[in-house]
Amino acid sequence: MVENRIVCFVSLGTYGTMSGSVTMSFASLPGSKKVALTTFGVLTTSGAGLALMLQQSVKASDLELHPPNYPWTHNGMLSALDHGSIRRGYQVYKQVCSACHSMEYLAFRNLVGVSHTEAEVKVLAEEIEVVDGPDESGEMFTRPGKLSDYFPKPYPNPEAARAANGxxxxxxxxxxxxxxxxxxxxxxxxxTGYCEPPAGVEVRDGLYYNPYFPGQAIGMAPPIYNEVLEFEDGTPATMSQVAKDVCTFLRWAAEPEHDQRKRMGLKLLMGSAILVPLVYYMKRHRWSVLKSRKIAYRPPK
Structure with missing residues (x-):
């Protein structure tokens, strides 16, 4: 038992001596060698990090193009959505996209005050027929749509959607x-990115080449083109205009509180501009006595 303790003590002493010698050997290096070793370490670490970033961004399994950043008018800190573009985007969805894509979380009432008036939305809702019931006799019946109804689905179930789209x-x-x-x-x-596949790339029948889609082969045919529809307000229906309007509509659909959130942020900034100086002044005034006092301890005699 005593021998084991002596061995451990000797080992620990040897380890401490070795660590100290390594430290002292680095500390005893000239200044030029220290700078060279430090520079080499920094360059090696930076090179490894850069190589890792390049490997992640240019790996062979990630050949699709990354979309550029477009200057959307609603991306500003205090910028609102273009409600005229939302109205045109709904028209694009209704006439082009709704043939295959659903929007099951959006109801007709959500359009009121955003892109259409209440009377216009009622007319849009009445264009569809909704299966409702049962009635007094226990039978299902169809009725015109109303504001509380959700957008109709193009297919009754996912299996039917898959069967109709290969x-x-x-x-x-x-x-x-x-x-x-x-x-x-x-x-x-x-x-807007549909194009012919490059040389050496083959796309099987029923698929279309799109460099922005993962795998570059997409089952959706090019949905929009120049003059695919005629806008109600007379805006030229170019491909880029149609894509821009439907993207603005989809942004509103995914974030209907977009404008309200930024409006509340603006009110908060305006209120803070008035409240913060007052709070700062009160803090200086109220705490000046406590922050400038001197506390001295006098022990009892």
């Missing part, structure tokens, strides 16, 4: 802008 399931567009990396930049790039 096995691909069209995603719901209610929150698609928040569900995709890049937001409206990705959706805009996807809608």
């Amino acid at each position: 096995g691909a399931l069209p995603p719901d567009l209610s929150y698609i802008v928040n569900a995709r990396h890049g937001g409206e930049d990705y959706v805009f790039s996807l809608l």
Whole structure:
């Protein structure tokens, strides 16, 4: 037992001596060698970090293009959505996108005061037929739509949607802008990014080449093109204009509180500009006595 303790003590002493010698040997180096070793370590670490970043951004399995950042008018800190663009975007969804894509979390009443008046939304809702019931006799019946009804689905169930689209399931567009990396930049790039595949790339029948889509082969045919529809307000329906309007509409659909949130932020900033100086003055006035006092301890005699 005594021998074991002596051995451990000797080992620990040897380890401490070795550590001290290493430290002292580095400390005893000339200044030029210290600078050289430090520079080499920094460059090695920076090079390894840069190589890791490049490997993550240019890896062979990530060949799709990343969408650029477009100057959306609603991206500013205090910028609101373009409600005229929201109205045109709804028209694009209704006439083009709703044939395949649903928006099951959006009701007709959500459009009131945003892109349409209440009377206009009632007319839009009455254009669809809704299965309702049962009635007094226990039978289901159809009725015109009303404000409380949600947007109609193009297919009764996901299986029917897959069967009609060659096995691909069209995603719901209610929150698609928040569900995709890049937001409206990705959706805009996807809608306008259809092109011919480059040399050596083959796309099987039923798929279309799009460099912004993961895998570059997408089952959705190019949905928009120049003059695909005619806007009610007379805006030229170019491909970029149609894509911009539907992306603005999808941004509003995914974040209907967008304008209200920024309005509340503006009110908070304006209130803080008045309240913060008053609070600071009161703090200086109330605490000046406590912060400037001197406390002395006098022991009892």
